[in-house]
Amino acid sequence: xxxxxxxxxxxxxxxAYLAGSVLFALPVCRAWHLPDxxxxxxxxxxxxxxxxxxxxxPALLTLALDAAKxxxxxxxxxxxxxxxxxxxxxxxxxxxxxxxxxxxxxxxxKGVATALGAGLALAPFTTLLMAAIWALVIWRWRISAxxxxxxxxxxxxxxxxxxxxxxxxxxxxxxxIVVRHRNNLIRLAQGREAGL
Numbered sequence: 001x002x003x004x005x006x007x008x009x010x011x012x013x014x015x016a017y018l019a020g021s022v023l024f025a026l027p028v029c030r031a032w033h034l035p036d037x038x039x040x041x042x043x044x045x046x047x048x049x050x051x052x053x054x055x056x057x058p059a060l061l062t063l064a065l066d067a068a069k070x071x072x073x074x075x076x077x078x079x080x081x082x083x084x085x086x087x088x089x090x091x092x093x094x095x096x097x098x099x100x101x102x103x104x105x106x107x108x109x110k111g112v113a114t115a116l117g118a119g120l121a122l123a124p125f126t127t128l129l130m131a132a133i134w135a136l137v138i139w140r141w142r143i144s145a146x147x148x149x150x151x152x153x154x155x156x157x158x159x160x161x162x163x164x165x166x167x168x169x170x171x172x173x174x175x176x177i178v179v180r181h182r183n184n185l186i187r188l189a190q191g192r193e194a195g196l
Contacts, residue, residue, distance in 0.1 A: 009082065017094065020096065020099075023098070023104055025045040040052055045108065045109045046113060068117055069097075070116065071121045073091075084122070087121075091121070092173070098113075098114040111176065125163060130155050143196070145193055149181050152177045155170035155174050
């Protein structure tokens with residue numbers, strides 16, 4: 001891999017941010033004739049709120065599309081021979097796009113599904129273990145926010161043990177995603193967080 005290519009890096013970061021800015025929950029809900037997910041539950045345009053109004057089919061499609069927009073730019077960076085550090089920056093741009101999307105007045109989602117896709121492209125072993133932790137927490141408590149927080153907080157530790165070159169990425173993702181879940185954390189502490 002080459003350490004960096006300024007032009008490719010800028011182009012991929014811009015493309016990753018723009019791809020991240022597409023909130024797939026909205027067209028999926030329109031296709032299923034469902035209400036706007038931003039008006040449901042936590043107001044997050046993501047798979048969990050789509051599930052609450054439309055069930056598993058539209059929720060899984062939303063999850064897959066939101067993950068794909070994180071996976072594709074990181075995969076492209078890898079295929080173009082860019083360094084792991086550049087791939088990590090591209091991943092962060094995709095997740096940031098979902099959180100503060102230019103197409104929706106910078107009001108987006110939590111970034112969990114997009115981080116999942118980006119992580120699968122860059123650090124599959126770490127990401128799959130995080131996904132398993134998420135699934136276990138969902139199975140036990142059925143609270144999506146709790147599962148997401150526990151999974152992302154476990155990311156830096158898992159990456160340090162399994163794929164240490166990606167530790168900075170998972171550390172930053174954990175920080176960003178936990179901050180985006182700050183209202184969920186308050187509701188969890190108060191016992192008011194909604195389950196699935």
